[in-house]
Amino acid sequence: SNMIKVAVVGGEGIGPEVTAQSRRILDWFAAKRGVPMTLREAQYGLIPYLATGRVLPEDTAEAMDEADAILWGATGGPETKEVPAAARKAGSLLGLRSKYDLYANLRPIVANPALSASAPLKPEVLDGVDFVIIRELTSGIYFGEPRGIETLPDGQRRGFNTEQYTTNQIRRVARSAFELARTRRNKVCSVDKANVLETSVVWREEVTALHKEEFSDVELSHLYVDNAAMQIVREPRQFDVMVTGNIFGDILSDCAAMASGSLGMLPSASLGPVDRYGRRKALYEPVHGSAPDIAGKGIANPLGSILSVAMLLRLTLNRPADADLLEKAVQTALASGARTVDIAEAGAKKLSTTEMGDAVLNAL
Amino acid sequence: SNMIKVAVVGGEGIGPEVTAQSRRILDWFAAKRGVPMTLREAQYGLIPYLATGRVLPEDTAEAMDEADAILWGATGGPETKEVPAAARKAGSLLGLRSKYDLYANLRPIVANPALSASAPLKPEVLDGVDFVIIRELTSGIYFGEPRGIETLPDGQRRGFNTEQYTTNQIRRVARSAFELARTRRNKVCSVDKANVLETSVVWREEVTALHKEEFSDVELSHLYVDNAAMQIVREPRQFDVMVTGNIFGDILSDCAAMASGSLGMLPSASLGPVDRYGRRKALYEPVHGSAPDIAGKGIANPLGSILSVAMLLRLTLNRPADADLLEKAVQTALASGARTVDIAEAGAKKLSTTEMGDAVLNAL
Ligand SMILES: CC(C)[C@H](C(=O)O)[C@@H](O)C(=O)O
Ligand SMILES: CC(C)[C@H](C(=O)O)[C@@H](O)C(=O)O
Numbered sequence: 028s029n030m031i032k033v034a035v036v037g038g039e040g041i042g043p044e045v046t047a048q049s050r051r052i053l054d055w056f057a058a059k060r061g062v063p064m065t066l067r068e069a070q071y072g073l074i075p076y077l078a079t080g081r082v083l084p085e086d087t088a089e090a091m092d093e094a095d096a097i098l099w100g101a102t103g104g105p106e107t108k109e110v111p112a113a114a115r116k117a118g119s120l121l122g123l124r125s126k127y128d129l130y131a132n133l134r135p136i137v138a139n140p141a142l143s144a145s146a147p148l149k150p151e152v153l154d155g156v157d158f159v160i161i162r163e164l165t166s167g168i169y170f171g172e173p174r175g176i177e178t179l180p181d182g183q184r185r186g187f188n189t190e191q192y193t194t195n196q197i198r199r200v201a202r203s204a205f206e207l208a209r210t211r212r213n214k215v216c217s218v219d220k221a222n223v224l225e226t227s228v229v230w231r232e233e234v235t236a237l238h239k240e241e242f243s244d245v246e247l248s249h250l251y252v253d254n255a256a257m258q259i260v261r262e263p264r265q266f267d268v269m270v271t272g273n274i275f276g277d278i279l280s281d282c283a284a285m286a287s288g289s290l291g292m293l294p295s296a297s298l299g300p301v302d303r304y305g306r307r308k309a310l311y312e313p314v315h316g317s318a319p320d321i322a323g324k325g326i327a328n329p330l331g332s333i334l335s336v337a338m339l340l341r342l343t344l345n346r347p348a349d350a351d352l353l354e355k356a357v358q359t360a361l362a363s364g365a366r367t368v369d370i371a372e373a374g375a376k377k378l379s380t381t382e383m384g385d386a387v388l389n390a391l
Numbered sequence: 392s393n394m395i396k397v398a399v400v401g402g403e404g405i406g407p408e409v410t411a412q413s414r415r416i417l418d419w420f421a422a423k424r425g426v427p428m429t430l431r432e433a434q435y436g437l438i439p440y441l442a443t444g445r446v447l448p449e450d451t452a453e454a455m456d457e458a459d460a461i462l463w464g465a466t467g468g469p470e471t472k473e474v475p476a477a478a479r480k481a482g483s484l485l486g487l488r489s490k491y492d493l494y495a496n497l498r499p500i501v502a503n504p505a506l507s508a509s510a511p512l513k514p515e516v517l518d519g520v521d522f523v524i525i526r527e528l529t530s531g532i533y534f535g536e537p538r539g540i541e542t543l544p545d546g547q548r549r550g551f552n553t554e555q556y557t558t559n560q561i562r563r564v565a566r567s568a569f570e571l572a573r574t575r576r577n578k579v580c581s582v583d584k585a586n587v588l589e590t591s592v593v594w595r596e597e598v599t600a601l602h603k604e605e606f607s608d609v610e611l612s613h614l615y616v617d618n619a620a621m622q623i624v625r626e627p628r629q630f631d632v633m634v635t636g637n638i639f640g641d642i643l644s645d646c647a648a649m650a651s652g653s654l655g656m657l658p659s660a661s662l663g664p665v666d667r668y669g670r671r672k673a674l675y676e677p678v679h680g681s682a683p684d685i686a687g688k689g690i691a692n693p694l695g696s697i698l699s700v701a702m703l704l705r706l707t708l709n710r711p712a713d714a715d716l717l718e719k720a721v722q723t724a725l726a727s728g729a730r731t732v733d734i735a736e737a738g739a740k741k742l743s744t745t746e747m748g749d750a751v752l753n754a755l
Contacts, residue, residue: 103586121587147625152511168554169587176589183558186593190532190554194547220638222467223485223533225540229550253645260624260649261511274584275642282620282646290621 031064031344034094036087039072040317041327041380042100048329048384049098049336052353055391056340060349067094071118072102076110083118091123096343098335099312103319124164127308129297130196131203132164133338134280134314136263141361142288144372148260156286158266159207162276163200164297166192167226169273190226192272197233203298204270205242214246214267218255218275230272252279259283280314290315291328291369294335296342309343311335321368325379328367330357333387356390363390395428395708398458400451403436404681405691405744406464412693412748413462413700416717419755420704424713431458435482436466440474447482455487460707462699463676467683488528491672493661494560495567496528497702498644498678500627505725506652508736512624520650522630523571526640527564528661530556531590533637554590556636561597567662568634569606578610578631582619582639594636616643623647644678654679655692655733658699660706673707675699685732689743692731694721697751720754727754 035050037043056062069087076082091097102120116122123129138146138156146153171189179185201217208215217234219227231249238247250258252275258265259279263286271279284290293314301307313331321327334357341350365386368377378386399414401407420426433451440446455461466484480486487493502510502520510517535553543549565581572579581598583591595613602611614622616639622629623643627650635643648654657678665671677695685691698721705714729750732741742750 147513147516148511149513171551174589176593179557184593184597185555185557186588186590187535187553187555188588188590189551191549191551193543193549220641224550224552225538226550226552229540229548233548253641256620256642256646257648257654260646277584277617278620278639278642281617282624284621285624 029063031096032094033064033066033339034090034097035066035068036071036091036097037068037100038102038317040101040103040319040322041315042102042317044322044325044327044380045313045329045332046098046100048380048387049332051384051388052333052336053098055388056349056353059391060346060352062340062344062346062349064344073109076114080114081118082110082114083123091127095306095308096339097310098332098339099310100332101313101315101317103317121169123310124297125170127310128165128299129308129310130163130165130300131200131298132162132276133207133296133298134160134162134276134283134293135338136160136280136283136287136293138263138286139288139292139358139361141358142292142370145370146288147285148263152263153286153288154264156263158263158283159211159268160276160280160283161200161204161207161268161270162280163192163196163270163272164276165273166196167273190224190274192226192230194229194233197230198237199300201234201237201270202241204268205238205245208245208268209242212267213244214248216248216250216255216266216269218250218252218269218271218279220252220275221249222251226272234270255279256282259286284314289328289370290331291367292330292334294331294338296335296338298342307343309339311339325381326368326377327380328369329380329383330367330387333357333384352391353387356387359390360386393427395460396458397428397430397703398454398461399430399432400435400455400461401432401464402466402681404465404467404683404686405679406466406681408686408689408691408744409677409693409696410462410464412744412751413696415748415752416697416700417462419752420713420717423755424710424716426704426708426710426713428708437474440478444478445482446474446478447487459670459672460703461674462696462703463674464696465677465679465681467681485533487674488661489534491674492529492663493672493674494527494529494664495564495662496526496640497571497660497662498524498526498640498647498657499702500524500644500647500651500657502627502650503652503656503722503725505722506656506734509734510652511649512627516627517650517652518628520627522627522647523575523632524640524644524647525564525568525571525632525634526644527556527560527634527636528640529637530560531637554588554638556590556594558593558597561594562601563664565598565601565634566605568632569602569609572609572632573606576631577608578612580612580614580619580630580633582614582616582633582635582643584616584639585613586615590636598634619643620646623650648678653692653734655695655731656698657695658702660699660702662706671707673703675703689745690732690741691744692733693744693747694731694751697721697748716755717751720751723754724750
């Protein structure tokens with residue numbers, strides 16, 4: 028059939044709360060716009076662990092295996108103390124990224140004029156910010172071997188990890204960046220630490236070679252990661268597409284969160300390789316985590332998750348008009364003053380998670 | 392004798408220009424305040440390379456070896472193309488950090504109200520920012536072995552580096568942080584990525600153990616590095632002393648530069664172990680680099696270097712009153728409108744490097 032399969036996994040902390048609102052949005056697009064998809068909800072975390080001994084039970088693994096797209100909430104938080112580390116590890120988000128080879132993590136950073144009152148950056152710095160960080164997600168120091176903790180002959184402990192990148196790992200994510208840039212303002216900035224790390228020397232050389240071979244029409248620049256962190260705060264408007272490795276992308280995208288107004292607003296898509304049928308497995312999730320301090324209170328901002336649905340509509344379902352519609356509805360809701368606590372200026376009325384979901388549905 | 396020996400090494404790019412102003416400041420303190428020091432200037436970089444085949448010639452190495460404190464300018468830039476990589480490496484700044492075991496790199500971040508017009512962060516976010524990042528400087532991924540570039544059986548290249556920390560390496564830098572916090576607002580925030588890296592697991596455990604054993608009067612918190620990058624932009628005022636590893640400190644301190652107003656304003660001190668005579672080798676340098684794009688134009692901001700002299704007065708010379716005097720003179724110069732190009736608001740008069748040096752000397 029032509030039905031696209033979507034697995035909906037709220038997970039832990041505020042994950043289920045924000046994902047419940049995204050679920051309403053998905054239902055709306057299925058009912059009102061005839062978007063051809065089947066939804067399958069599945070559990071993840073402490074609750075299935077207590078029932079089955081697994082944070083990622085078989086039923087959930089199956090739902091995710093067969094899905095074209097996974098809408099993911101969040102994982103982690105203090106309740107994880109009740110789950111032994113080994114059980115955590117067996118079903119971790121890092122394991123899923125690796126299992127499905129979701130190597131290209133897209134994190135759009137778009138400043139929202141309506142939010143500038145609560146943002147730390149000046150309005151004139153935020154004005155016009157619109158870029159995408161592509162973070163390599165299945166290699167680098169997150170997965171490099173050897174890794175571990177050892178005891179030295181003198182009794183000290185030593186922790187060690189391996190940062191590493193190969194030609195193919197670099198080229199495929201750089202390719203994603205160049206291709207995306209061609210649909211935007213045609214600029215790629217590659218970020219590394221080639222003045223210190225051999226891993227980054229190979230990174231820079233391979234990005235440069237691929238650019239020369241296939242993408243010389245795209246404007247390419249390189250920044251050291253320390254300078255990139257500063258430039259993202261100093262003048263975020265200068266960027267179009269930024270591509271970088273796993274740990275640098277982790278740090279820079281949180282740093283860039285403030286150039287969008289709030290971490291709670293940020294969506295992401297993690298894409299795997301294109302298979303022989305032209306399909307591409309994808310996981311969509313808000314950039315924010317499980318936020319244990321506010322979990323269960325019904326006050327989390329669902330817009331990061333809802334905007335992840337817009338990415339799902341655009342990238343997996345190939346419905347750009349519907350994606351635009353949803354993004355505009357979010358703008359409309361914000362412009363009309365809808366605010367959750369994380370983006371509310373002093374004195375503003377604060378909506379609950381569900382009320383923010385209502386506001387977006389009303390604007391649709 | 393009681394004379395403190397200071398080696399003055401301008402280096403490359405804007406390094407010699409800004410260091411020339413710091414030299415004037417040092418001369419002023421020697422002449423007018425009787426600060427007991429001898430200064431020895433030494434060359435570094437392309438010029439000595441062309442004359443001797445070494446970027447760090449013997450005479451400079453000797454000046455630095457015998458010095459109590461080194462005032463360093465900058466290294467690197469396009470002119471380095473003329474120096475082969477091996478010659479660069481033989482005399483690199485990383486090599487010097489390692490040779491003198493300068494493990495504790497202090498980077499104070501103090502917001503300057505006078506600069507808020509040209510800063511990207513809102514005045515109310517900058518207001519009251521005053522913290523110190525202590526970056527571990529002689530271990531971590533900068534120095535870990537094995538490292539290199541290899542060719543795989545299938546012809547791909549692979550770059551690899553080793554991140555690593557041992558008990559003693561972690562504890563000595565954490566000790567510096569706790570001790571510094573006791574002289575300030577008594578708060579330490581340790582930054583790692585313990586949810587992913589074994590190196591960070593050991594880091595967090597050792598910091599926690601040392602805290603419990605010897606510093607339980609200090610308030611200790613932990614942040615993941617991605618969250619820390621965001622918090623530095625979102626609410627930099629929350630920090631007092633932040634301690635972290637080499638690469639995280641490199642990125643976070645540039646990110647924090649914008650919380651001070653400008654990278655050009657930031658000083659640093661890199662401290663070695665205390666020897667049996669109670670002395671502690673130190674290298675003082677502005678956080679900015681060689682800035683090849685503006686080198687030779689006489690427009691670089693010398694305040695990062697001049698404020699490094701204030702750190703030298705405080706930490707090596709043990710002259711806190713003189714350090715305060717110099718820091719106040721910088722404030723006075725800024726308050727009276729003295730601006731180099733990097734910190735000038737639109738339409739403001741822009742001083743040359745030398746004129747900014749004059750402005751500080753006039754304020755002394
Ligand atoms: C939760 C953590 C393992 C994860 C990461 O570091 O990748 C998160 O910070 C993210 O950015 O998705
Ligand atoms: C020039 C470079 C090697 C250096 C570093 O990465 O340590 C610089 O960025 C710094 O922060 O001092």
